Amino acid sequence: VVMTQSPLSLPVTLGQPASISCRSSQGLVHTNGNIYLTWLQQRPGQSPRRLIYKVSNRDLGVPDRFSGSGSDTDFTLKISRVEAEDVGVYYCMQGTHWPFTFGPGTKVEIK
Amino acid sequence: EVQLLESGGGLVQPGGSLRLSCVASGFMFNYYDMRWVRQAPGKGLEWVSGISPSGDKTEHADSVKGRFTISRDNSKSTLYMQMNNLRVEDTATYYCVKDHDFSLDYWGQGALVIVSS
Numbered sequence: 001v002v003m004t005q006s007p008l009s010l011p012v013t014l015g016q017p018a019s020i021s022c023r024s025s026q027g028l029v030h031t032n033g034n035i036y037l038t039w040l041q042q043r044p045g046q047s048p049r050r051l052i053y054k055v056s057n058r059d060l061g062v063p064d065r066f067s068g069s070g071s072d073t074d075f076t077l078k079i080s081r082v083e084a085e086d087v088g089v090y091y092c093m094q095g096t097h098w099p100f101t102f103g104p105g106t107k108v109e110i111k
Numbered sequence: 112e113v114q115l116l117e118s119g120g121g122l123v124q125p126g127g128s129l130r131l132s133c134v135a136s137g138f139m140f141n142y143y144d145m146r147w148v149r150q151a152p153g154k155g156l157e158w159v160s161g162i163s164p165s166g167d168k169t170e171h172a173d174s175v176k177g178r179f180t181i182s183r184d185n186s187k188s189t190l191y192m193q194m195n196n197l198r199v200e201d202t203a204t205y206y207c208v209k210d211h212d213f214s215l216d217y218w219g220q221g222a223l224v225i226v227s228s
Contacts, residue, residue, distance in 0.1 A: 030213070034213075036212075036213035036214060038214045038215065040156075040215075047206060047218040047219065047220055047221055048156065048206070048215075048218050049218065050214065050215065050216050050217075050218075053212070053214040053216070054212075054214070059216070091155065091156055093156075093214075093215065095213030095214050095215075096213065098170070099158050099161075099170065099172065100146075100158045100213075100215070101158070102155055102156040102157070102158070103155075104155050105155050105156075
């Protein structure tokens, strides 16, 4: 399953919203009815960190300015108000079909 | 607190071998699938290998099949990756990752492998 993201680069103004799109080449509804779409954040010089799983579930400790939505093949990560600590690369990942595959990443930077 | 601590990375010549280790703590290691994911310098993420909780089932990406072997020792809460016949294109940071419910919820700090003559 090929994952694509847009844009690949996203300059944003502090305090403004940001949105990242992720699309899969096949539907991500598992035979059990769940959609295994994950969003990861990788800050500069750090390991990836999971933000959101199963489309819209935020991990513990993830600020509520991050939200995920979507269905089937189209998904979106939104940051309601970008803060300086949000700079980094964001990856979507699908776990529905073997093997897991990742999107190319979207680099978020401050204007 | 979940912790995944990789070791064993380094510089190796093409055709050489390395063994990565990942010591896990903070969760029931023997309950979970574990995976290795790599990231070439300045590039994106690539799944490399996976292993079932008991170790009886393993999977490898086509790019490493026949050269890399994933294994685990549940008595030591440790994940391994034996890498043989290394190629320049295997140069990457290798992450040990915990798999939970078809998602990758915890990542180690990574082990850098450089394959160069």
